[in-house]
Amino acid sequence: PFLIHVTGSATAAPQIAVTGATGKNLANGNSYLNFGSVTVEEKSAGQTVTIRNAGTATLKNLSVTRTGNHAGEFTVTPLTRTSLAPGASAKVRVTFRPSKASPRWATLRIKSNDADARYFDIVLTGTGKATAVTKGGKKKKAKVKTSPAKPIAPPTVTIMTKGVEVIDGKKYRTLTLTLAKGDSHTSDDFxxxxxxxxxxxxxxxxxxxxxxxxxxxxxxxxxxxxxxxxHIRSRR
Structure with missing residues (x-):
């Protein structure tokens, strides 16, 4: 018999990990920051998002943007760092100020050099609440409240979820997209x-x-x- 020794080392790679205000890990494209009901033109309490490098190489090219129909109604503090060493973290704070009394939504997009999650998307939701009016017709300034509410699924945002699925007894990497209206894809997009x-x-x-x-x-x-x-990812 032959005894063969095989040695090697894993390739160092960055890995983005994101947590919400409660410290719970957020899933890319499938997590919400819900601000509940907030009086129109009033600012909500802030929610902190922590970005951490859980990998073994530097997480680079970090940036945070907002997209979606009501992106301007959600304010995000700027990142103070654009790269994170393994184990390091950075924070941003998000607030909501609705302009109308109706459901509002946007997407918080974190971009980095993580090959598996170049774009880490978090859905931002909230509902604008009308200002109370007294009998004399004067507006009564209501206190800002952040109350629990069911997440509002935005029809203009495509949500991406990664997973592993057993098919014919074997495990395969999968990627599932909940499509925005009018969005379409082919296998060449991945x-x-x-x-x-x-x-x-x-x-x-x-x-x-x-x-x-x-x-x-x-x-x-x-x-x-x-x-x-x-590993599987979108090319878009």
Whole structure:
């Protein structure tokens, strides 16, 4: 018999991790910061978002932006750092000031060099509440309240969720998109990798599992094993 010793080292890579005000980990594209009901033109209490590098290499090119129909009604404090060493963190604070008495929403997008999550999206929601009016017609200034409410699913934001699914007894990396109205995708919009350096796309590497007007789901054609890691991401 032959005894073969194999040695090697894992490739260092950054990994973004984001937590909300309660310290709970947020999921990319599937988590909400809900500000509840807030009086129109009043500012809500702030909510803190912490960005941490849970990887083994520097998390670089950090930036935070807002997108969506009501992005201007959510204020985000600027980042004080654009790179994080492994284990380091940075914080931003988000507040909500509605302009109308109706449901409002936007997306907080954190961009970095994490190959698995170049864009980390958090849905921002809240409801504008009308100012109370007295019998004399004068506006009564109401106190700002942040009350629990069900998250409002924004129809203009595509939500992306990653996972691992067992198909025919094997594990595969999957990516599920809850589509915004009018959004569409093909397998060419996604790419896969085993080392976070070399990426492949197209039908030979990515298969479409679900394709409906509301949901688009793809999987990596190469299964995950104990010794083989796989990664999948959007090219957009």
């Amino acid at each position: 790419e896969v990798s085993g080392d976070l350096t070399n990426w492949s796309s197209g039908k030979n590497h990515v298969s479409v599992l679900i394709d409906t007007p509301t949901t688009f789901k793809v999987r990596d054609n190469m299964p995950v094993t104990e010794t083989r890691k796989r």
